[in-house]
Amino acid sequence: MTIAELTPGLALALGSLLVPLLRGRVRSFFLIALPVLGLAHLSVLSPGEHGVVSFLGQRLVTLRVDSWSMVFSWIFMVAALISSIYSLHVRTPLQATAGMAYAGSAIGAVFAGDLMTLFLCWELTAVTSVLLVWAGSGKNAYRAGMRYLIVQIASGMLLFFGALIQLNATGSLAFGHIGLDAPGGWLIFIAFGIKCAFPLLHTWLPDAYPEASEVGAVFLSAFTTKLAVYALARGFAGTDLLIPIGVAMAVFPIFFAVIENDLRRVLAYSLNNQLGFMVVGIGIGTEMALNGTAAHAVTHILYKSLLFMSMGAVLYRVGTVKASELGGLYKSMPVTTVFCIFGAASISGLPLFCGFVSKSMIMSAAGQGGYVLAWGSLMFAAACMFHPDIRVPFSTFFAKDSGKRCEEAPINMLVAMGISAILCVGIGVAPAYLYALLPYSVAYQPYSASHVLAQMQLLVFSGLVFAVLVRNRAYLPDLRAINLDVDWLWRRLGAGFSRVALIVWRSAAASVGDVLSANFNSAASLITRHRLPDGLLIRSWPTGSMSLWVMLMLFGYLLLYYVGV
């Protein structure tokens, strides 16, 4: 087996194990070299199925190279490189190790040609990424990490059972188009849906990501959910149900994003909103829509990690990313400010930035396909999402001056943000390079005068509402508060219910125990009583009473004989 036969994820995952053994500059060099070599590895792969192994009579394909797996593996590897550079200031090896293993398993999952390999990598991403949540500080990170892990493992279990049902029905584990009607289809759909943060299954995302360390959130923002988007695009392209699901994902998180105080949680909600666009694209399922989804996944990883990096830098320097406590930081962190604005411009879909050239493909596919309701909802989402998107840089770097002064972000953070920012603008200015990577051939021109004007109107009028309300102090104030999401059902209602259930159980168990122990005592005393020296079974009986009993027995026998039994 040559190097071209091994999945590029394996090198990253195995390489991560060496990270704790290295120190200082050697480790930094290694952490950059690993994804750079990974990029080189990707460039020598040839299309087809490689790395085929036989396991329990099943054919497992560990390296399926085609246009879908290539576009996602390229961007995952770039994200691994950027996140890795961003993590270089951290002296302890845990986060870099976990991050690299996490990136490796995500890339392994992208190249998986069968459901068993996919499942293994799927679970590996869960157990490696939870370490990044736990690298955050305090008991909140620990608890959020536990909730995150439970949900992620549950997703893996559903995938596993779905795969077994498919194997049982078809005799094959191959990972191709699945569809809801396929055996095990629904289980696999929900497994993907959990990781993709479908509505009501989404709470792990805004719960865990903001609790992760500043480095952890950058890694996390890139891989898990986009892996789910990839898996959905492979398995469920053209599933109509995905359109309303995607619309709900695109619309509802916005309302939570505008009232949220923790700015990394704002980013998590807006991440969920962007996933909605991709899911709608998968649901429409035309070549243009699927191209839009793939393109948006690529640009999304770039600008979302850029935004998480800028907020991570603020967290690292100031110690908080709560909007109510920040403001005026452009004076201390001017470079980070510029990068954050680049990220916000990209996510909003401002022309000349990368979000514009990908998001508009999905919108156009919805419009041209006659999905008017979905198109209108996505338009609503695109207009409204501008508010949380500008709120992140505005509340942090401008708004009121919080009086906080700090150093600019460390150089490694600035380099990582710089690479992302350059790619955001580069793709925005020259989208042809991105389009060349997409699964289907593209005849799409984002930069028509009409289209640019429409998008500018959408954004600038949205900005106008923001500016008018902020200037007149009528905008939603940044409050020191948290907001309930549906996870209230299990974090509060469920916890309360289980507490009550526990009390009921304990008292029930106690009363049952009382009854049992009382009965046990009387039974025990009965038994002992008959076995004491003068007890019924122990005391000596006269011979006459014995013959009386024998006579009674014989009489009974005679009686039965006559009755004829």
Next chain:
Amino acid sequence: MNASQERPVRNEPVRWLDRPENVRKIYYAIWVLCALLLGLELLIEKHVETAAEHWFGFHGFFSLLACVVLVLAAKLLRRVVSRPEDYYDDC
């Protein structure tokens, strides 16, 4: 935009954005930009995907309405879901 007039940290140079008149300039620039974008619509030929987009200023006014709805709905939502920061601490 509305940088406060009193500066919390003394002995710092006054920056461009610290001056309220500059913030006002930015604010009015947004209004001017909106007007320009509406004006431009008269000059260019529209190629759009749906019928509604042919209406004059559709995207601008749609956005305006959407954002007003967003802010009002978010104010209502906040009343329902907002809780103190230590709400989940004991569970």
